[in-house]
Ligand code: HEM
């Protein structure tokens with residue numbers, strides 16, 4: 001009796017099924033507030049007036065396409081899982097992982113371009129805009145790394161056939177987060193494009 | 198058959214995922230931090246009351262941080278900063294929400310535990326680590342952070358600015374970042390638990406007002422703490438990596454720094470976007486506790502249940518659009534200032550509704566004066582006293598005169614510090630039987646209350662006069678200013694009261710520890726209360742209820758309900774939420 005909760009695996013599964021998604025959604029709200037704080041900081045710091053516009057590197061544009069495509073690819077995997085077609089699901093998760101890594105790579109290319117054009121994150125020659133540009137894109141990557149880790153977990157579980165047509169909460173949580181990261185990037189891209197560039 | 202484990206002490210007391218244990222962990226850690234904050238305030242009150250005089254306690258407690266028992270000026274600043282930080286965040290945010298949200302959310306909504314016990318445990322341990330780092334920062338070279346609890350740049354951004362801006366400030370930022378993570382994880386859990394885990398029949402309009410308060414508090418936290426995190430991150434970059442978000446054209450020690458183009462005002466915006474909701478994060482749980490205690494102890498339904506929920510929602514919403522009232526003197530456009538004045542004064546409306554409802558509930562109640570009742574009434578008093586000066590400060594034309602003076606110190610200590618701490622005490626006295634299974638001593642509790650309320654008014658009320666006379670806050674001494682010479686007596690008086698307040702807390706400390714181990718065993722429902730936590734057995738075990746979780750049939754405030762003949766329905770002056778509605782009975786929350 002004393003352990004109604006701690007040893008009861010049925011209770012624990014039930015909890016997970018019921019609560020993972022709402023927990024994720026509220027976490028997303030706080031991530032939105034975090035980036036909201038960052039982007040409002042850009043607006044406030046531009047209140048002063050003159051700044052040198054920064055051309056948006058092509059790398060960032062490419063990465064925008066990549067992350068949008070990856071969202072669709074990852075989503076197909078869920079449809080496959082609902083049909084219990086594990087082969088297809090595996091391909092879709094692996095593909096998403098590859099696209100995710102390409103996103104990181106193209107972002108890196110973007111930073112290299114910025115650097116080559118004389119825009120720096122820190123130091124005497126940096127401006128508020130150039131610093132924000134690096135920092136905000138970097139913070140998005142930091143959140144994306146969490147997404148990549150969850151992709152790896154999902155991949156392992158897909159290979160082990162842990163998901164099925166009734167139970168795919170884990171997959172869905174990772175998918176929702178991935179869609180969110182995509183949406184967040186699209187917002188950041190256009191925000192930065194029109195405020196800084 | 199109840200098998201109590203003795204084998205895994207570690208998982209029962211240390212890495213527990215049981216919300217009741219985590220609640221106690223938060224309570225004890227929070228109180229210990231609060232005690233440190235209290236001692237700090239007593240120490241710097243000694244300096245303010247008798248500037249330059251030598252004290253053996255100071256010598257004893259502060260070792261090499263002083264000479265001949267006189268506190269050094271830079272230590273004064275770091276103590277003030279740490280006092281504010283500890284009181285606001287560690288005692289009244291984590292200590293208060295952490296304790297009561299954890300204890301009461303599952304118990305009062307009818308759940309076996311939080312949505313995620315693991316995250317709950319994580320939340321506590323992040324808080325613990327953050328507390329340890331914050332305390333350690335007192336002992337690093339240069340001392341703890343000294344830029345005030347608001348850590349405005351440039352003071353906080355330039356390691357060479359003052360001694361505390363070095364390692365102390367770095368540790369402050371690390372500790373606070375961990376604290377924010379802890380608070381976010383905790384709040385996530387509280388929100389989802391309230392939304393998702395209520396027992397059958399527990400609709401949102403049957404929730405006790407405590408739960409509504411904790412729920413809204415958690416929402417405020419999730420929305421505002423991330424913004425403080427972004428400010429802390431930008432500040433860290435300015436400090437350590439050479440960006441200039443908050444810095445521009447600085448000369449320090451005859452040297453020109455490289456930073457250009459940034460603005461410290463940006464930091465103020467980001468800080469106060471958290472900072473103002475934060476005062477309600479501190480206050481709302483206390484208000485919720487008070488509603489519950491007042492209703493139970495007057496044996497009356499809370500007056501205006503729906504209005505209480507509505508006003509808490511209004512306060513929560515408005516708290517996000519008033520932050521500019523902390524920045525009237527930053528060269529803000531006067532029109533913008535008038536907007537912030539307007540939104541700020543609007544908050545007076547829901548606040549007044551709450552006060553009105555408390556008073557109406559108390560009115561002609563059959564009041565039972567337990568320490569919890571006393572502290573709740575104390576809260577109503579301080580909420581009024583502090584709220585009135587809030588009207589002054591919210592008004593940009595008036596605030597300009599008293600900004601950054603002791604008027605502000607008096608105001609926020611009364612409205613936020615005292616109200617929240619009184620609410621917390623009320624909660625501890627009221628739920629002590631639930632927390633520890635024993636009764637806490639009422640006589641000592643009342644003594645504690647009277648010492649506390651008299652001495653804390655004694656401390657903070659006169660501060661308004663100091664402020665009106667222009668005495669600035671965060672000053673080490675006023676003895677160098679001839680214009681403040683006639684303030685010496687007031688300062689001395691305040692310090693005497695501060696010492697009395699400190700001693701009063703020792704009474705509580707003794708009562709708390711003694712009763713937790715030696716107090717008389719508590720009955721299951723000592724206050725004849727309606728809410729679900731009193732339907733659980735006195736002894737704690739993971740899962741809260743043997744057998745099924747009870748079903749809820751009515752709102753929580755059916756006290757002294759009489760039928761047409763003026764007799765108590767069901768023969769008692771309270772009807773637990775688990776009692777089904779009678780044929781002609783209406784649910785109190787539904788109209
Ligand atoms: C008996 C207990 C307390 C006493 C005697 C006390 C006294 C003081 C005094 C005199 C100051 C101003 C020091 C200065 O400006 O030089 C101060 C600052 C402050 N106190 Fe308290 N206080 C007490 C409890 C609390 C509580 C419960 C809170 C929680 C809200 C609190 C929060 C603060 C904050 C935020 C500051 C501002 C720190 C800063 O300027 O950065 N205090 N306290």
Ligand SMILES: [Cu+2]
Nearest residue numbers: 473520522523
């Ligand atoms: Cu405010």
